[in-house]
Amino acid sequence: MATKTEPGNYFEDFTLGQQIVHATPRTVTDGDIALYTALYGSRFAACSAQTFARDLGYPRMPADSLLAFHLVFGKTVPDISLNAVANLGYAGGRFGAPVYPGDTVTTTSEVIGLKPNSSGKNGNVYVRSIGRNQDDDVVLDYIRWVMVNRREPVSEVGEASIPDLPGAVPADELVVPFDLPNGYDERMQTLAGSAHLWGDYEVGEQIDHVDGMTIEESDHMLATRLYQNTAKVHFNQFMQKDSKIGRRLIYGGHIISLARSLSFNGLANAHAIAAINAGAHCNPTFAGDTIHAWSQVLEKMELPGRSDVGALRLRTVATKDLPCSDFPYRGEDGKYLPNVVLDFDYTVLMPR
Template sequence: MSSKTFEGNYFEDFKMGQILRHATPRTITTGDVSLYSALYGMRFALQSSDEFARNVGYAGNGGLESAPVDDLLAFHVVFGKTVPDISINAVANLGYADCRFLLPVYPGDTLRAVSTVIGLKENSNGKTGNVYVRTEGVNQLGEPVLEYVRWVMINKRTPSPAESAPEAVLPDLPEAVRLEDLTIPEGLSYVTYESSLAGSDYMWEDYAVGEKISHVDGMTIEAADHMLATRLYQNTAKVHFNLHAMKEGRLGERIVYGGHVISLARALSFNGLSNAQTVLAINAGRHVNPCIAGDTVYAWSEVLDKAEVPGRDDLGALRVRLVALKDRTPEGFPYKTPEGKYDPAVLLDLDIWLLLPRRMA
């Protein structure tokens, strides 16, 4: 057989400082936005209404005054570019850190991605290793729209004894994105923000550190949902599509893309955080347990911190832990066991900065 095909990189193929320029730039269309809304039921006014977006200062691509696409749609498209080079041979995507949303993305924008290897650690089993990358997504003008760090467990091409493993190099990552490194969209003004259109009167001042919010609603994931979503992002990871690649685990189950759970939890968070129109940053995130088609996802949030934005009295930042659960409602807020381990119901533990309007005098 011809060897023109590419089977993807294994752990041994990654080197510190290696730069990976990912293929297939992707132009975001209004069709993508509609499909994304159909998959998750997003109801945030900013991404739903051109008029709402225009009234709070968004100019749109080329001055077309359209609503920006959902922050996480942009994230998934950029993430999907990286999969063939980074995680096609992955066992699991382990976590995220230092993710900043730098510019709004609009229908008509074209996104591409480049990643740099910033950490490597072979695991003690000699069969896998963890690869840390920093990925930057840029638009058609070469402007960075987002960047993030993720780490992923990747199979080795050839297992080897643990004593032969190279010295581990782990990146120094911040616990959270600093307030001064958060990017407020240019031109954004919440002075004339219409809370009735957003769906809630709860503003930045109404949330208290330590407060926990049950988002009440649940949504069952069907196999077609998560496979369609993953194809939307051009994510080619085998574990989401190919049953023959699932050599372990329960028969007939493909693992749901972790980003699908992130978007679903974010959509569910509308009920309780409907004025949190914008994700400014992902401070940290972990996919705690696998999600399988047929699982019903619920979500709750805990307010970790809140901060005024210097020079602005119309908006403020809210740091929130967003937790997704499977087949268990948020009542009692299952999170960790008395031993400090995650409750088996926890799917996702995501630490994010959100932007909210403030109550004007």
């Protein structure tokens, strides 16, 4: 008798050039935004206050850039990473149209690379995923790669096809969704929580975001359900107890959002994320870990035709159970320190 359930794709089910239309469109609500705030405590004013968003030139208050990322990402999980070992990295991510309550997000993906691992037990799948709203406007276009289990181990692993990954998204390809129609005066800086604007930051500058946030089991479970992320490594302790680690892993995107929220203390005027240039989940994270973060300014970019807004390319590093006053990153061997859990290269938009 044929089964009616879907087991998810294993590594051998993917083919180069494969096009996937992901199920379950998602209409964004005010409730999604409230739950996102409850999970991460994000204080960026553009995604917290309708009045502030309008003063920035938005027609109304948008969803946080990373909430849009999670919703686009979550659509892909049942087809791409249901049987994943771990999500490994990101590249070439460009945010487009802002997401507002009432918008409906759908996602499609293309398999752009396959790398069988020598163990014969799994392999890395590279996909380009595009999220669109109900008007077919691109919300997010990004690449990620994920290690996916095989259905059965093999002795002959086959050839790899690894794509050329793009570098940092250049300034002339960034979408700026706000236009500061009345400028950005002292009142708005006060409401935003900082007087430090684009011109106050220097390339190479490092910022310890000071605060820490402990992850509870309820936090990451609620988050993954909010994004409809069904990956077994996050949900199924019955299965995970027999794994090498023996515990459920925290969804890597949860750490990205925690780090972004913590970065408010030092980058309060970074009102939107324009690009995800690269990223790595360096070590696993579990419930009970306390996340800290620090950032470094990698590049300052003027935007073509814009004197009101500039872009900062940042590296934000998140740690577990390790404050960041001395900016922990890599050891003398070049490897990430064991308490470093995220190395995230992204571009934010900030008033000048």
